[in-house]
Amino acid sequence: MLAAMAASALLPARAVAFKPKARLVVVGGGFAGATLARFVKRLSPETSVVLIEARDHYVSCPMSNLVIAGQRSLASQTFDYQGLEAAGVDVVRDMAIDVDATKQRVRLHGGAIMDYDRLVLAPGVMLNFEQLSGFSEQAAQKMPHAWQAGSQTILLRRQIEAMPDDGLVVISVPAAPYRCPPGPYERASLMASYFKQNKPRAQVLILDSNERFSKQALFQQGWKRLYGDSIRWQSASNDGRVIRVEPDAMRLHTDFATYTPDVANVIPPQQAGLIAHRAGVADASGWCPVNGLSFESRLQRNIHVIGDAAIAAPMPKSAFAANAQAKVCAIALVRLFRGLSPESTVLANTCYSFLEPESAISISGAYLTQDDQFSSIAAAAGASPLAPPAGLQAQEALHAADWFRAITQETFG
Amino acid sequence: MRCRLASALMLGLVISGQLQAAEGALTQSASQAAVCSGCHALAPGASVPSLQGLDALTIEEQMLALRRADGQTAMHRLINAYDHAQIRGIAKVLAQNAFGQGERIP
Ligand SMILES: Cc1cc2nc3c(=O)[nH]c(=O)nc-3n(C[C@H](O)[C@H](O)[C@H](O)COP(=O)(O)OP(=O)(O)OC[C@H]3O[C@@H](n4cnc5c(N)ncnc54)[C@H](O)[C@@H]3O)c2cc1C
Numbered sequence: 001m002l003a004a005m006a007a008s009a010l011l012p013a014r015a016v017a018f019k020p021k022a023r024l025v026v027v028g029g030g031f032a033g034a035t036l037a038r039f040v041k042r043l044s045p046e047t048s049v050v051l052i053e054a055r056d057h058y059v060s061c062p063m064s065n066l067v068i069a070g071q072r073s074l075a076s077q078t079f080d081y082q083g084l085e086a087a088g089v090d091v092v093r094d095m096a097i098d099v100d101a102t103k104q105r106v107r108l109h110g111g112a113i114m115d116y117d118r119l120v121l122a123p124g125v126m127l128n129f130e131q132l133s134g135f136s137e138q139a140a141q142k143m144p145h146a147w148q149a150g151s152q153t154i155l156l157r158r159q160i161e162a163m164p165d166d167g168l169v170v171i172s173v174p175a176a177p178y179r180c181p182p183g184p185y186e187r188a189s190l191m192a193s194y195f196k197q198n199k200p201r202a203q204v205l206i207l208d209s210n211e212r213f214s215k216q217a218l219f220q221q222g223w224k225r226l227y228g229d230s231i232r233w234q235s236a237s238n239d240g241r242v243i244r245v246e247p248d249a250m251r252l253h254t255d256f257a258t259y260t261p262d263v264a265n266v267i268p269p270q271q272a273g274l275i276a277h278r279a280g281v282a283d284a285s286g287w288c289p290v291n292g293l294s295f296e297s298r299l300q301r302n303i304h305v306i307g308d309a310a311i312a313a314p315m316p317k318s319a320f321a322a323n324a325q326a327k328v329c330a331i332a333l334v335r336l337f338r339g340l341s342p343e344s345t346v347l348a349n350t351c352y353s354f355l356e357p358e359s360a361i362s363i364s365g366a367y368l369t370q371d372d373q374f375s376s377i378a379a380a381a382g383a384s385p386l387a388p389p390a391g392l393q394a395q396e397a398l399h400a401a402d403w404f405r406a407i408t409q410e411t412f413g
Numbered sequence: 414m415r416c417r418l419a420s421a422l423m424l425g426l427v428i429s430g431q432l433q434a435a436e437g438a439l440t441q442s443a444s445q446a447a448v449c450s451g452c453h454a455l456a457p458g459a460s461v462p463s464l465q466g467l468d469a470l471t472i473e474e475q476m477l478a479l480r481r482a483d484g485q486t487a488m489h490r491l492i493n494a495y496d497h498a499q500i501r502g503i504a505k506v507l508a509q510n511a512f513g514q515g516e517r518i519p
Contacts, residue, residue, distance in 0.1 A: 039447075042512060043438050320451055327447035335439050345444040346494050350452070350487040364487040366494030380494035385485050392485055395460055399486065402458030407451050 022047045022337045025106055025116040027096045027275055029053035029081060032307025032322035033122030035411045037089045039330035047337060050114060051084060052106070054095040058412065059149040061180065062319045063404050068146065068157045069190035071357045077149055083413020099279035101300040118333060120295075121281060121288070122307045122326070123273025125179050125317070128286075131269045132174075132245060139247035143264040146187075147179065159263045160191060166201040167262035170252055172242040173208045174269040177287070179308050179317045181214040182363065184267060186353035189219065192227040193356040205261070206233040207254060208240040214316070215353060215363050215383050222355040242266070272309035279303055287311045292369040293342040294332040295325060304329055314376045315367055321349045323407055328369070345369050346377070352400035359393035360400045438511040442502030445495070449507060452488075469501075469508035476500045 024040055026033045029051050037051040058079045066072040081091045095109040099119065106114045127145060129136045135143070146156040160169060169191060173184045188204045195202040212235070213219070223231045234240035244253040245266060252259045252266070271277075271286025281288045281297040288305040289298040295310060297303045306329050307322035315321045324347050332342035350364040366380035384396060437443065449464065457463040464472065477500060480492045495503065 039512070323451050324448045327450075328444050331439050331444045331447065338439075340439070343441050343444065345441055346448075346499070348448045348491050348494065350491070352487075362487045364490050366491055377494045380491050382490045389485070395486070398458075398460035399452075402454070402461035403452045405458060406454035406461065409454055410450055 023115060023117045024049050024120065024333065025114050025118075026051045026120045026122060027106065028122035028124060028273065028307070029055075029058060029084070029091070030122060030124050030307060030322065031319040031407065031411055032124075032326045033120065034058070034081075034084060035323045035326035036120055036122065036306060036330050036333075038084055038087050038411070038413065039327050040333055041088045043330060044334045044337065045088065047334070048090070049088070050090045050092055051081075052092045052094055052096050052108065052114070053081065054093070056080070056093060059153075060319070060404075060408065061147070061149045061183075062407075064146070064149040064153050065183070065187045065190045066354065066357065067149075067153050068160065068187065069194040069357065070157065070161070071190070074150070074154060077153075079408060079412040081412070087413060096275050097278070099275065099303070101280060101303060104302060116302070118302050118304065118336070119279075120304045120306060120329065120333075121273075121276050121279060121309060122305070122322070123275050124308045125270040126273050128269045128271055132266070133243060134245040134247065135266060135268055139245065140266070142247040142250070143245060143266040145267050146265060147183075147267050147270075156263070156265055160194065163199075163202070163262040165199040166203075167199065168203045168205060168259075169263040169265060170259055170261040171204065171206045171265045172245075172252060172267060173206060173210065173213075174267055175209040175236075175241075177313070177317060178267070178270045180351070181316050181318075182219075182351055182353045184208075185213055185215070185219045187265070188231050188233075189222065189226075189353070189355045190357070192223070192231050195230065196227060202230070204231045205259070206231070206240075207242050207252065207259070208234060209236050209242070211235050211237060214351070215361055217386060218361045218384060219353070219355070221386060222359075222361070226356055272305070276305060276309050281305055282309075283311075285311070291342075291371050292374050293344060293371050294336065295329040304333070312367075312374050314365065315347065315349055315374055316351060318349055318351050319407060320351065320403070321347070323411060324348060347374070348380070350403070352396060352403060354397060354400065355393065358397050360397040361393065362396055362399070437506070437509060440502075440506070442499070443506045443511050445499060446503040446506040447512065449503070450512070464507050465510075467508060469504045472504035472507050473501050476504060 026037045041049050060077045098107040144152045144156040146152040239254045272282045276282045290310050295304045306325045308317040347367045352360045352362045354360045361384040363383040366377040367374045453464045
């Protein structure tokens with residue numbers, strides 16, 4: 001103690017180097033939060049990094065449509081937090097239930113209180129069951145959403161395996177924004193690919209609350225070529241919007257029609273995870289407005305929001321974007337801890353979608369970050385060609401698999 | 414006194430040395446380069462190459478070649494987001510392995 005006092009008395013000008021280490025608390029260990037925790041620790045080992053995650057394991061949504069098609073196991077989608085612990089991140093398995101933005105502390109379900117200098121919220125999405133009349137978490141046991149991977153993914157897989165050979169699946173798509181814009185259409189493709197092999201008379205009907213969708217021309221062309229008429233799509237203005245469901249009777253209602261499919265995959269509307277609302281960082285849209293340079297909330301100081309929960313449009317809500325935002329936010333946080341201001345950068349995204357297990361298409365974009373917005377860089381935006389040269393879609397399927405391996409290794413170690 | 418001053422100075426040098434090393438990873442080029450590892454893993458994949466162990470000039474040349482090529486993969490599109498100066502900066506960061514990703518090799 002005496003020695004320490006003597007040493008610090010010697011070094012008045014360097015006192016800054018001895019100030020208590022910065023305390024970073026991260027809520028949510030998904031593609032956004034786990035990447036961020038790991039990166040801050042790597043850039044700044046002296047920072048104390050606590051990651052609060054409610055679950056023991058993370059089950060990845062990316063590639064989970066292949067699980068539904070019987071092409072992958074759920075185990076290959078599942079990751080644990082040992083890699084983060086080994087990297088020096090203090091992983092706390094608990095649910096954050098409240099944030100006091102003024103006192104800068106987080107309260108956990110188990111009773112613990114955590115003080116922070118900066119807080120990063122990366123809770124992903126909350127499913128708004130009650131926004132769809134008749135739907136609920138319980139109803140999702142009959143009409144699975146499979147929009148959070150795990151038991152829901154397996155349930156949907158079992159249902160399409162068990163349905164009659166000439167059965168009908170309805171996929172109900174909520175109004176944008178929702179997590180993974182091309183996800184429902186990739187799912188339709190992979191279900192149809194399973195049916196083509198196993199139940200050639202089965203049909204997929206997409207009831208959509210939107211007028212158009214990501215990679216639409218590429219998907220529709222692929223569907224025609226691979227699956228003939230077995231995937232149909234109805235836009236919102238073509239009575240595609242599901243307004244009410246009756247899970248026990250397996251009925252879905254649009255404005256003018258009622259459907260009674262064998263399998264109903266109902267994807268509910270979404271908003272930022274609950275803790276973002278508790279912290280006061282979500283606005284009336286249900287999502288979190290952030291500064292583009294630092295991802296700091298526009299509504300509360302010292303709280304940053306990344307991943308699906310943040311408003312980073314025109315960036316989509318994807319795992320690729322969540323991971324990229326996390327790394328940029330990590331650099332911004334370490335700069336802030338060192339008294340440097342965050343700088344503008346270029347973020348990027350690519351979403352691969354499988355048309356069938358061995359062929360895929362992609363859409364990508366790059367985004368200039370500014371303090372008040374994210375703007376798309378036109379020269380870098382685009383999707384796979386509509387008339388692909390031989391082998392390109394097979395190559396893109398390999399790219400997708402490589403991407404998944406790289407990103408999960410980087411995120412979970 | 415002189416002795417104490419000298420050790421204090423040395424301590425200061427060590428600290429600022431560490432800060433400087435880390436600050437290479439906090440630049441604009443570093444935050445642009447940070448995106449790359451989302452696809453480019455440490456070990457090469459079936460179709461996406463690794464960027465490990467390449468020198469800055471090689472990476473820069475490969476990125477410039479990609480920009481001239483008329484391929485149709487995601488990277489052929491994304492490369493157009495960066496001008497030559499940005500590409501050079503990104504290549505430098507990747508070659509220095511500024512994020513210390515090497516530690517992930519078991
Ligand atoms: C079917 C499907 C396919 C997809 N395919 C792709 C794809 O191919 N490519 C792609 O880029 N993206 C894809 N996505 C999107 C991707 O899954 C999301 O964009 C990504 O998971 C967002 O990451 P996140 O970290 O923001 O949220 P999440 O991954 O949801 O992680 C949030 C974490 O926070 C935890 N958490 C939440 N609240 C609390 C709390 N209060 N306390 C403690 N812990 C909490 C949760 O348990 C969870 O682990 C797909 C999504 C779906 C549904």
